[in-house]
Every structure is written in C-alpha cells, then in structure tokens.
Amino acid sequence: MPASATRPAAKPIALLALAAALIVPLAACSSEATSSDQPQTLRYASGDAEPTCLDPHVGGNWPQAILANQFLESLFSKNDAGEIIPWLATGAEASDDQLSWTITLKEGVSFTDGTPFDADAVVANVEHIKNPETASSTAILALGKVSEAVAVDARTVRFDLSEPDSALLESLAQTWLAIESPAGLERGTEQNCLAPIGTGAFQVASWEKQSQVVLTRNENHTTAPQDGVTSEGQPGATVGTIEWKFIPDAATRLAALQSDQVDIIDSVQPDALSQFQANGTEETLIGARPGVTARVELNTTRAPFDDPKVREAFAASADIDAAVESLYFGTLDRSTSVLSSATPFATSHPDSFEFDAARASTLLDEAGWTERDADGVRTKNGERLEVAFPVSTNQSIPAEISVLEQIGATSSEVGFDVQLELLDLSTWYERSGTWEFDAIVAPYSKNSADVLRIVYSTDSITPAPSGYHANNTGLSLPALDEALDAAVKTSDDAERKRLYGEAQQLIIDSGTVIPLYDQTVQFAYGANVHGFRLQPNVNVPSLVNVTIE
Template identity: 25%
Template sequence: MKKFMTSFGVCVLIIMLFSACTSGGGSSDNGSDTGSQDHDGVTVGFHENVQTLNPHDSSSGNDISVLNTMYESLLTPNKEGELEPLLAKGYQVSDDGLTYTFELKKGIRFTDGTTFNAKAVKANINHILDSDGSLNSYRDLKGIENVELAGDYKVKITLKRANSQFISQIGTKPMASPKTLDSANYAKESAGTGPFKLKEWNHGDSVVVVKNEDYWKDGYPKVDNITFKPIPENGSRVAMFKTGELDVIYPVPVSDVKDLQNADGNKVDLIESTYVNYTTINTSKEPFSNKKVRKAMNYAIDKDAYIKVVKNGFAKKVDSPLPKTNVNYTAQETYSFNLDKAKQLMKEAGYADGFSTTIWGSNSSKDKKGMLFIKQQLKQINIDVSVKQFERGTLSEKINKPKTPEDSEVDMWYVGWSSTPRDTNNALSPLFSTSAFPPNGANTAYYSNPKVDKLINGALHAKTEEERQKKYDSVQKIIWNDAPWLFLATDVQQIAMNENLTGVWRSSDGNLYIKNAAWK
C-alpha cells in the first residue's frame, strides 16, 4: 500500500455570514442594540472554560479550538474532514503499512525563533511517548516503535503494528518548539508555528491570542487578535452577541436559534455533527452492574421528547455507540420509549421499588437542562436522581482523579464526545476499552468486556477494510446490548457569527477553525 499527498496550498476557506452589527451602532430588526465593532480583532463566546493550553494534553473542543490558532500540525482537516498538508508537503506509507515517511515544508519557524524541521517533529513525538500516558496525546502514539531522521526535512515513523487510524492520529498532533517541551509554562506563553501567539490567559475569564508578525504564510493572519471568553449562561451569551460584545458564539442555545435566524443580517450555521450526547452509567457499582437496570433506564428515556425539550429539535436519535456520520457506523435496534418494558426489567432485576442516585454535569445551562430532563424521566421507574453541577475544572478532577473503579464517586455523568468521522478507534477505544478507565481514558462507565477489547484492537490492526468493518459491526452490537450508557442523541450543532466575518468554520467534531478569520 502506498499513498502520497502533494502540496495543496492554502486550504479552502468556507465563508459564513452571521450576526448583524452596524459600524455606527443602532438597532437590528429584532430590536437589539448592535453596538460598535472593533474590526482589528475577533471575540468568541463559548459555554465552558478552557482547561489546558498544553498542545499535547488537550481533549475538549474548546481547548483545541484555541490551540489551533497558535499551533499547527503536519496535516489539517478541511471542512469535509479530509486531511490536507499543512507543515508537511506530503507523506508516503510503506507496503506493509508500518512506516510513514513525511516530507516537511521549509522556511518555517516557531514563535521563539527555532526552526521547524525533522528534528523538531522527532522531539515532539518523543516528548509525548516519554510521558508514558500522562499526556492525552500518548494514547494515539503509543504504538510507535521508532522515529528516524531521513534528512533535515524528512522523518520516518515506524509502528509496532499496522494502525488503520494512524495517519489521522499523527497528522493532527500539534508541533511545539523543542526548546519549550520540557520547561514551557503553557498558561503564560506559547511557541507554535501558527498565525497567533498567546498574550494572556485569565482563568475563567478569557484567553487572548495576538498576531504572529513572522507567520510563514503570506497575507496571514488577517486580524490582530482573537479573544475567547467562556460564558456558561445561555442568556448572557446571546445578549452579548446581540449587542456586539461577541462576534462569534457557539453553541447557540437551541431556544434562540430561530430568533437569531430571523433577525436581520444574522445567520446561524447548522452542522450535522459527530457529537454524541449520552450519560455514562457506572457499571462497577450496584445497582448499575445489573444490565437489566441499565436497559430499563434506556427504555425509560423518551428520546423524541429529549430532542424536543432539551435540544429544541436540533438533534437526532442515536441507534449505535457511533454517530451516523462515522464511516463505520452500523444501525442497531433502538431503545424505543417503553415504560412497561422498563418497569418489567426493573422488577426482574429486583429493583421494582427503585433506588436513589446522582447525576453529574458541568455548570452550563444546557447541561442543567439535560440532567433535569433525565431526572424527570427516570422518576417514572422509581429512580430518584439528584442533580449535581460542577465547574468544568472541578468536574474533570473528580472524574479523572480516582485510580480505580472502587475509588470513583460518580454514579452517572451527563456528557458528550466527538471524534473525526474517519477515526473510529477514537470514537470507541477511549470510551469502552478496559484499558481506558480513568485516569488513562474516558471510560467513566467503567465498562469492561473482553470481547469488545479484542475486537477494538483487532479492528485497529485489520489488514483490509472488510475485516475492519466486520469487527466494528460486532463491537457496536455488543456495546449497544450491554447498555453502559443512556444513549440519547447526536447534536445538530449551531454557530452564529457577525455577517462581516469570513474565513471561519466549525467542523463536525466540534472544533472551531478561526485562524484565517478576516473582516470584510
């Protein structure tokens, strides 16, 4: 097998036209004061705090969206999710699928002046591998056997075993200056090759990035600065957008989508996403270790009502652990709303009278709405749910700090996950593999099935597409039947923007690409 990608030049920019704003103030047709605009910069409002600016330890869409302005990778996805060259000119794969050779672009420097070359790529990979799992990027690269310099601007990466997802995993890893890898304080400074560099991070308030005057692409960046502001309260985020304090907001609260769509000059872009809404059920604890209880809970949730009440219609029911946008998706028989069946399963499990439990989530408005809906639904089968909300950093610590299932305090967690449509392993392994129990992964259901472990690993190293698909078909069927989650819906995501802002788009896996932003 051989594959080579030639240089594509600048990626296609998808122009979106959004939220109305007059240069001299005034009112839009919906009666909101648009305020005045500073067209030297862009201000983005999202619903949660940034957790880390370490380019090798990020996992949330918000973190990645900010980091994408400062750091670049060998390859980059376009809006269709296909990878195109960025820091690399192209790559080759050996016939046995074990060796990936990247030819790198020349004339690129990190913001600290260090040259980007093959040594820099090797240093970044080795830094991740040397973390031995303490960095999130480790799980994608742990199958690397060796990294070899094949020239100043050519690097060879050899795997222990063939990995069908590797090009996506290695191609999208951010590259940082080798000088900063062991000593960088990422909260105060950055050293990537991107069009922006970090000015300041005020935890809980904002992240500000400013123009990299020495950026290697001619004509970029086109704005002087970008400010990212976490605004968990939906009403505040929308109000700030209407008054012009924010140029971009995502997600758009589902209750405000139609209002913003109808306002003069506004546009809300709708994206069929890979983002799956679910609630993990801690299968290591009674009564959740009983599969009949978990299945009863799934039958007790009215998914149509969830989409209508919680998502205001902007979502689609799931019928697999994988979203429909994933290339290996296979539909399963749905857990249709059936209270009689749910009650019968609870009775068979010995819990006809129900039990009390808790559900955790972030302090965002949208999470509260979702958790209160689940509380109401499960009450119908005598499960009394207490809702507990936490600031995102606190929640992350409570989820990831326990070293064993016995140490974990979580019963249920209302959350979501997205991955690129072509990276099926990342949509399954971190969530369902036994090896992905916290703090090593995101399997907060503490779900363990040896058959699933074997199939996921086998699919990753499959030699043919047919073999891979067959294994993923089996994985989806087993997980769906075991019901380690409350399976809810995939989002139809929304993003709103000032109509004069161009060069900005959001991917189906929830990341914002704003580094090419420009004002008309």
Template identity: 35%
Template sequence: MTLFRSAAVLSAAALALAACGGTSDDTKPDTAGAPVNGGTLVYAVNTEPTNLDPHASPQDITGLFTRPVLDSLVSLDDKGTIHPWLAKSWEISADQKTYTFKLREGVKFSDGTVFDAEAVKANLDHIVDPKTKSQLAAGFITPYAGTTVIDEHTVKVAFSKPHSPFLAALATAYFGIESPTSLKAGPDALAKKVIGSGPFVIDAFTPHQGITYHRNPDYDWAPEGSSHTGPARLDKLELKVLQEDSVRLGALTSGQVDGIASVPPVNVKQIKADPRFTLETRQAPGGNYNYYPNTTAGVFTDAKVRRAFRDGIDFKTVIDKLYFGIFQPAASPVSPATQGYDKATETAWKYDAAAANKLLDEAGWTGRDGEGFRTKDGKRLTVRWTFVRAFAREQRATLAEQVQAEAKKIGFDLQLQDATVAEYVPRFAKGDYDLADFSWQRADGDALRNLFDTSSITTPTFFGQNGSRYSDKEVDGWLAGSLGTTDNAERAELYAKVQQKVTDNAVVFPVYVFNYVLGASKKVHGITWEPQAYPTFYGAWVTK
C-alpha cells in the same frame, strides 16, 4: 462541555477518514465579495480551557483556543482525505507499524525556533511523557514505540503494533506541533501559553475572560487546499468567554462581539430571521453526549438495570422539548457524522416504560419505599451521578434534572452529586461513581476504541475515556482489528459490531447528537471548520 471535555473530561475531543457533515441548510450564502485584510474579529464562547496545552488537555475548547497558533503535520478535509501540511509527504510500512515523514523546509515557530525532525520527535515524546499527564492525545497513540530522526527533514515514527488511525489523529489540534523550546518550560507554563508556527500568535490568555492573538506576519505554510496562502487576513483575533447564554446572545445582537458559539436553541429562529446575522450548524462527529453507567460497581453491574434505565426514560421527548429540535436524540454511542456509524442502532432500542419496569422486577427491585423509589433487600435503587455543574454547557444541568425526574417515575433515586474538576478527576480514576456524562468529538470511528476498549479504562496513573469501565474480549478484538486495516469498508464492519454489542448490553445511554451552532454578524466571512466541528479563523475576514 463534554464532561471529559466539559471538564474534560470535561465536556469530553477530537479521526479519519470522514469528517463531520457539511454545513446545514441554515447556512446563508456569503455574498461579501473579495476578501479584505486587516481588522479584528471578536468571538464569544461558552466555556474555557482549564489547561491551554492540547497535548495534555482533552477539552474541546482547548482545541479551539490553540488551533490558531498550532499547525499539524497533516490536515483532514471534510471528505475524510488527508493532506500535507508541515509534512509534505509520508510513507506507511506494509505492516502499518512505521510512518516516515518528509518535512516541509523553511518553517519557523513564532519564537524563532526552526521546525525540523527534532521538533517532531520532541512533540510526540512530550505527548506520551508521563509528566505531561495527557488526558487525550496519548490515548490516540497507545502503541507508540518512539520517533527516530533520519535527517533534518525526515522522521520515522514507530508503533509496537499496527495503528491505522495515526494520520487522522495527527490532523487534530491535540497533535499540534509546539515549539520544542517552549516545551522545555514545563507543564505549568504550557497550561497558560503555547507557542507554535501557526497563522496567529497568542498575546494573552486570561482565565474567565478569554484569549487574544495577533497575526503572524511570517506565516506561509498553510495546509494544502486552504482558501488562501500567506498570513491570516485578520490583524487580531479575540475569543471572549461569556458562559451565560443570555449574555452571549445579547453581546451578539448588540454588536459587542462579531460572532458567538452555541446560539441557545430557543433563540435559533430569532437569529435566522434577523437580516443582520447568519447562522450555521455543524454536526459533530465522534461520541454523542452520552451517559456512561459504571459496569464494574453499583447497581449498573446488572445489564437488566442498565436496560431499564435507558429504555425507561423518554429521552426523545425530553431532548426535543429542551432543545427545540436543534439537537437530535441519539441512538448510537457515536453520531451519524462519524466514519463507521451503524444506522441499525436507530431501531435497536426504544422508550418503553412498561418493559423497563418489568426488567427491574426481574432484577429483584420489587419493593417501594415511602418516597416511591424501588428497593431490594432493604436498599434503595440509587444511582450516584458525579456532575460538574460549573462546566455544564448546553443546559446540561437542566437536562440532568429532567432526566432525574423521569428516572424517579420508574423507581430510580438518581442523585446529582455536584463536584469541582479537582474532585471529579480522582473519582473518575477510581471508578467512584455510578454514572458519568460527556461527549467525545472525534471524526474517526476509532473514537469507539477510546470509549469502549479495555485499555481505555482510567486508572490512577492513566486517564482514559472508557467511562463505563467496560471490558469485553470480543469488543477488544474487533477494535484491535480496526487498527490493522486502512480499508474503510472493513473498519466500518468492525465498528458496526462494536456499536451493536455495546447497545445490546446497554453499556452506554445515548442522549443527544451535538451540533455546533454558530451565530455571526453578516460582516464576518471566511470562517471554516475543523473536522471535529469547531470553527477556525485562518481565512476569516471582516467588513465594515
């Protein structure tokens, strides 16, 4: 999950100019020969959306479930290049405040509604509409000033200030274009079913079980650079929810499903060695799985306490032992696959229990109570961690318990407070926590703006991703500067400054770099990857 994408945050999804890294060396060559049409592919995942509308939901899994049915205005390749899709061309004003799109003609949504400029306006307006309660997409376009229909196939999108990441954001499933007719059904209906112009059409979404699709026979508008044109190769696609690692792995090895997400790290060698299967990993861009200390209330308002917590826990050893090297310990708030990643963060801090203890002494936490926890003025060094265990993926609950044990060694009483999604969201909005956790998949370095800009702090009326509730004028200025330039070198320099400052101030505790680990039967071919590092099935096919 990612807590904001885990429960959205929860699991906390997902951009430009560099996509995730290429396939890993684990990938086995596809020697199946010519693609074939027909058949059904069944793919098991470890979590499910709480809301199927990507305009509203921030969950990674929402993007996975809706990409088969939703096209975007543009696409993003694995080299960070933007390509035409539903928009066949575009122009950007010199001040980068206005984007004018020429739209593809002849496109229809699966409900028969015609795709046109009015549809684009309806979708962008829907994303920012307060009634949508967008927890992700609206935050990608905070300076949005409105959309003007020029003619049936021309639309102009305006911003109140320069916004260079717009095209990359448009490439994500969270800006997938939904039928304007379906948008009128309201948020409750959209949470259960979305209608697009994509290569598949949803048959049924059943909570706790999964989702089924059938091929859209009229599809003929794939993004530029696709492996083929025309309808999808599969007749049917099914995504099945199997949360337990052992159950999901067993379904693959017994042939009940054709592929699975999140092969358990302990079983990766088993799958790689089995000639019946292939295994592929993809490093996710954007925010790593990080812990975010609340810098505005509680013990983590003190930078010395924050540094002590980060430096006093041997994250590397814990991660290596738990994940068998499949996930790498993180150093920066963003992964190496993210445009603008600063390699210097890898040596900016290190595990040092002695130094951590000294910092806590300097901060005044010099006492010890009967259980060994540090105290100050008669109060225990307590950290409240609101944790949505029901959505914890990749053994994050086990990881949390191990971190809890490590934290106790240096005197922290790390309290895991299990919560439901309904309980978590209002607490997060009010800042009623000491520690939050989530990952944040986004291919663009602009993910740093989501994570650390003052404007991204969640309020009761606005859902942002700044889990540390961090506010710094210098950081805000660097992030604002990145919006006004398309020069990748300039943006990378600004993003490096942000990473260095938030690292120096310990306003984020990097934990691990997420890798999507996909296991599949050798009869499965043609699965490709979204820039945010989850699989797509337009070109997929199966052999007997």
C-alpha cells in the same frame, strides 16, 4: 426498520498533493484589510470552560482544542470529503508490514520564536506527549501504538509502531497532537501552559485569567491547511488581534453578541439558534463533533448498574425523544448511534432505545427492586435505587442539562432516584477519574471510528498519566477488544466497516450506553463577520480568514 442501519462511510483516506496555497479567503478579504494601519480586532466569546493550560498536550479537552487551533498546527488535517491532507507535513508512506510510517515535512517553516520546524521538532513533540510528567490524556491515547519517533533527516521523520495503526494519520490531524516549538517545551510545563509556541496564524500575546486570552497575528505564517472547498487560497490571518473571551453564562454571551460587544459566540442555546435561523437576525453555524455522540454511560463497576437488567430498565425508562424534541427546537435530531454522524462507519440502533415504562418496571421487578419507600423510590435489601449523575456545567449547555433532568423525571416514575449534581469541569474530572458516579455524559472527539477503541477497550479502564480513564463504563468485553484491535490493524475499508459495525453492536448489546444526539458545536455571529468556518479535521472553529465589515 432494521435494528442497525449503517450510515455511508467517508471517502477512503488519501494523501493529496501539497497545495501551494491553502485556506481560501472570501472576496471580501481584501489586501487593504490586512495592510491597514489599524488592523481589525475580532472578539470571540466562548461558553466552554477556560482551560487550566493552553497546551493541548497537557490533559487534552475541547476548550483547549478550539483555542489552540488558532495558534498551533498539526502535521495533517482533513478536507470536507473526509480525506487526510497535508499541513505541516507534505506526505506519508507506510512500510509494507504497517509497523512504521515515514512522514515528509515542509521546508522553510519556523515557529513564532524563530525555532525551525523540522524532524527534530516532531520527535521532541512525540516525546513530550508520551512523557508521563506531561500528564497527557487525549494525545497520549492517540499515540498508544507509537513506540518512538525517529528523525531520519531534517525533513523526514519515521513513526515506529508496536502494532499497525490504520488511524495514525487521522490522529495526527487533531489539535491535541499539534506541533509546538521544542524551545517552548523546554521552558517547562508551567510556562508553556501560559503561552505555547506554534507555527499558526496567531500567537499567544497574553492571558488574563478568568477574562480572556489575547492572540496577535503571526506576520510570518506560511502553512494554512487546504480548506476542502478549493485548492486556491493563501495563508496568513486577516485580523490583527483576537480577544478570546470567557463568558460562561449563555444569556450573557447572547446579550454581548446582540449589543455588538463581541463578534462571534459559541455554545449557543437551541432556542436562540432556532430563532436566528427563522428570522435571520444573526448568522449561525452548527457542526457535529466527530467521535462519539453525547450519550449517557452507565458505570458497571458498582451497583446498581452492575446488573444488566437494571441498565436495560434505565434505558427503557428514559423518554429521550420527547425531551430532545421539546428542548432543542428542531436544531438537532435524536441519535441512536454510539458514533457521531460526522464519524465514518457509524451505525444506528433505533429498536434498542424505545421508551417503555411498563417494560422498565417489569425489569426492575425481575432484578429484585420490588419495594418502594415513602418517596416512591424502589428499594432492595434496604438500599434505595439511586443514580449518582455528576454533570459538567462547562461541557453541557443548559438545554442538555434540561434533557438530563427530563430523563431523571421519567425514570423516577418507575422508581429510580436520579441525582444530578452540577459541577465545574475540574471537579467533574476528579469525580469521573475516581469512579464516583453511576451515570455520566462524557464527550470524546476523534476524527475516526478508532475512537471506539479509545473509549470502550479494556485498556482504557486504566487511567492515562493525567488520571483520566476514557472507558467510563468499566466493562471489559474480550470480543469487543478483539474487534477493535482488528479494525485498527487493517487498512481495508470494507473490513473496517464490518469490524466497527460488530463493535458498535456489542457496545449497544451491553446496555452500558444510551445515545442522546450528536455532540455539536453551535455558533452565532453578526452579518458583518465574513470567512468564519469550521476546520474539517475535528470541526474546530478557524478564524484565520475572518474579516469584519
């Protein structure tokens, strides 16, 4: 098998004509359901961390995205073929020199506070994201090449760029760049974090910290995106209320579903998923998050992983295939790619990640880690071969933590001392931002291969205004920077494929990344729930057309 096998790329990006009606309701979604005197309440239980701010411009993590997708909307989305489609926009055109994009906007759309959606609103959002005081990370990195947004007229906005950015429309199709009411933004960060104001199918009614966010239906919703299956459909939520509950314990979430206390749960454990798939007691939905895979990244800014031989030894000492097979019950496959299978231009590198304890031991000997202490841990010049490994319990389900524990166990056999430390999300971010780790698993979603530039370029070693740095390896490779810069400047898919393939090979050859599997979203719900789906822009859940029998 070749060292690098390329997966098929997604279809070339194309702006489709604006559909008259967008997300499709199922046959079960009758008019009686939406006009009932007692609108339905949907109860959703999340295992992801409760956001500290509901505004995805601030910071910009996955828990914010899955919740904000219910009440905020973006300029663009994607369909199931991977094509960019209009949402709040109606189309886009690049200048001949690729240094500006002119985007036309829908008419007759208003935010739920009555503020009109127009070009000035888009400009205000771009300025909000790029303002250092907003402390954005994901959104500001996505707009890194945008110099400014200019309102040409009420229905037209121009994005001026410092350099060509072939991934701009893909970036604008993400929830972290969703458009919010300018009047809402003007309230200030503290108030806007509590209840961002959008154009979505729902609006934030209340937030009871450490319990739930309650969303209510936007009766004037007009702008649902095409769902990628059919161009027929209609905007407007079906249920009247969503109770978005925070239940961090996986067993408690599962019990709540099975006792009919909630209708949908996320972050489902693999054993439960496998059981549901086998016996059909609950419906399941699994999707790969676009962007990078779940992968172990090694910090090269300090010992021991500043030494390439030690990095190579650690990868060879980790029996990942056996861990995934035993702990995931066939619900996902081991990946040897930096990019998720949901991301165009992903390449696999199976020959680079073979478990070989004997080879790991030889490499450590060559690196000078020849002695062992009484615990069997290798030493060099009196220093133990320790690996500080902080893990976010909010970003990793128990099965993933068990995988990391098994990696630690097999690595210990050749002399590593892997010290897993389970942390809440805020502490994990702090530890990551101050480089207090040797190994880390850091999810990052983006719906294009340009995520490699965000995560592995030299520029991303420098923290964003939020204090977050996307490059956790600390490795600066000029050849990698050149390939990623060239890839984002060209719109030729054949050239992008070549350049992203070259970039992935350089990352793999650096020994700084050990892929595990696709970062996935896993849901379970009762047979009485209809219309639940993932929105193809970044595979976030969409509840707009859910009905409950």
